[in-house]
Structures are given as structure tokens and as C-alpha cells.
Amino acid sequence: xxxxxxxxxxxxxxxxxxxxxxxxxxxxxxxxxxxxxxxxxxxxxxxxxxxxxxxxxxxxxxxxxxxxxxxxxxxxxxxxxxxxxxxxxxxxxxxxxxxxxxxxxxxxxxxxxxxxxxxxxxxxxxxxxxxxxxxxxxxxxxxxxxxxxxxxxxxxxxxxxxxxxxxxxxxxxxxxxxxxxxxxxxxxxxxxxxxxxxxxxxxx
Numbered sequence: 416x417x418x419x420x421x422x423x424x425x426x427x428x429x430x431x432x433x434x435x436x437x438x439x440x441x442x443x444x445x446x447x448x449x450x451x452x453x454x455x456x457x458x459x460x461x462x463x464x465x466x467x468x469x470x471x472x473x474x475x476x477x478x479x480x481x482x483x484x485x486x487x488x489x490x491x492x493x494x495x496x497x498x499x500x501x502x503x504x505x506x507x508x509x510x511x512x513x514x515x516x517x518x519x520x521x522x523x524x525x526x527x528x529x530x531x532x533x534x535x536x537x538x539x540x541x542x543x544x545x546x547x548x549x550x551x552x553x554x555x556x557x558x559x560x561x562x563x564x565x566x567x568x569x570x571x572x573x574x575x576x577x578x579x580x581x582x583x584x585x586x587x588x589x590x591x592x593x594x595x596x597x598x599x600x601x602x603x604x605x606x607x608x609x610x611x612x613x614x615x616x617x618x619x
Contacts, residue, residue: 463600464607470561471594471609474535478565478592479613481542484525485590488518510587520588520615524567533565552597566593570612578612588615 478484487501487510494501494512501519502509505526510519523530530546534553537543544565547553552562568591571583578589594609 460600463598463605466558467561467596467598467605467607468609470555470558470563471596471607474563474565474594475592475609475611477535477542479611482520482613482615484542484544485520485587485615486518486525487521490517516615518615520590522569522585522587531567533567534563535565555596560598562597564595564597566595567591568593570614590614 487503487508489499489501489512492501492504494517498511500509500511503521503525506521506523506528508521508523508525508528510521512519524533524544527533527544527546532547532549532551533544534547535542536545544567547564552564555561555563569585569587570578570589570591571581572586572589573579573583589612591610591612595606596608597604597606599605
């Protein structure tokens with residue numbers, strides 16, 4: 416009888432050990448799955464941001480190569496008076512070219528008086544800026560998962576000619592361009608912002 420009892424106890428301990436081992440395996444598997452899921456989320460988030468950076472950079476490079484979007488020049492527009500004033504033949508905006516310059520930049524992009532939110536589009540071989548209403552974003556043509564807004568503002572300068580955030584004199588010949596890209600990630604709206612400054616001045 417004692418021998419049989421000892422055998423039953425040994426069998427009992429074997430079942431408990433198996434159950435404990437299965438529990439430990441389950442915990443380990445769950446931990447591994449959670450780690451894999453975290454790595455996947457990080458990789459996915461990184462991919463989203465990498466694309467957003469590229470989509471934000473693209474219009475800034477285009478605008479930098481097409482500064483005529485802000486230009487009034489004495490060849491294609493009307494310049495008169497002393498000092499000389501250039502008046503845009505497109506929208507009537509005027510600006511004053513400085514010494515050694517035959518062009519100047521208007522307060523707003525050409526043809527976009529009163530607006531500061533834009534998207535870029537190409538017509539033929541020419542890039543143009545188009546107005547976006549408040550709260551509206553451009554859906555990026557090549558990837559509908561992303562939207563984008565371009566904000567263009569004039570820089571302000573102090574009495575020494577240094578750029579300041581506010582309280583200075585507006586310099587239409589220097590523009591701050593902000594490219595903001597939006598996307599949805601895990602049910603939340605994310606954004607990435609890239610800024611650049613472009614200028615007509617040769618010494619900046």
C-alpha cells in the first residue's frame with residue numbers, strides 16, 4: 416500500500432510540473448509576441464515618418480527652384496518712377512527693386528493676394544501655387560494616406576536688418592515656407608513640419 420501511495424504522489428507531482436512548465440511557456444510566448452508587436456509598431460511608425468519627411472521636403476525644393484512664384488521683374492512686368500516701382504501684370508501687386516536688382520518679391524505669391532495656405536501643382540512645365548481654404552489639406556497625389564499644407568509668410572527684420580519673430584519691419588524679399596504633412600497612425604492624426612527660408616538677397 417505504501418509503495419502504491421508513493422507512486423501516486425510521484426505521478427501527481429509530474430502533472431503539476433507539466434502544468435507549471437506549460438504556464439511558463441505560455442508566458443514566454445506571450446512576451447515574445449508582445450516584443451515582436453512592439454518592434455513591428457516601431458518599424459511601421461518609422462516608415463510613416465520617413466515618407467512624411469520626403470513629402471514635406473519635396474515642395475520646399477520645388478519652390479526654391481521656382482522663385483519666380485513671388486517675382487515682379489522689369490522685363491515681364493511694369494517698372495516706372497524714381498525710385499523704381501515694379502507692378503505685377505498678373506495681380507497688380509507692387510514692390511520696389513533695390514539697387515543692382517531688376518526684380519523684387521511681392522507680399523503675396525503672384526496671383527494669390529490675401530492667401531497664405533497653399534498647395535503646388537504643375538501645369539505643363541510650370542509649377543504654380545494654389546490657395547487652400549482654412550481647414551483644407553491637399554491629398555498627396557501619389558499617396559492618399561498623406562495630406563499636406565504649405566504656409567508662406569514674410570520675414571520681419573529689426574532696425575539692424577536681423578530677422579525677428581515679431582515687432583520688426585516686413586521684408587517681402589525673404590519668405591519663410593512651412594511644409595506640414597499629416598497622416599493617420601493607430602487612430603491618431605500625426606504631423607511632421609519642415610521649414611525653410613528663401614530670399615532674394617544675395618548675402619543671406
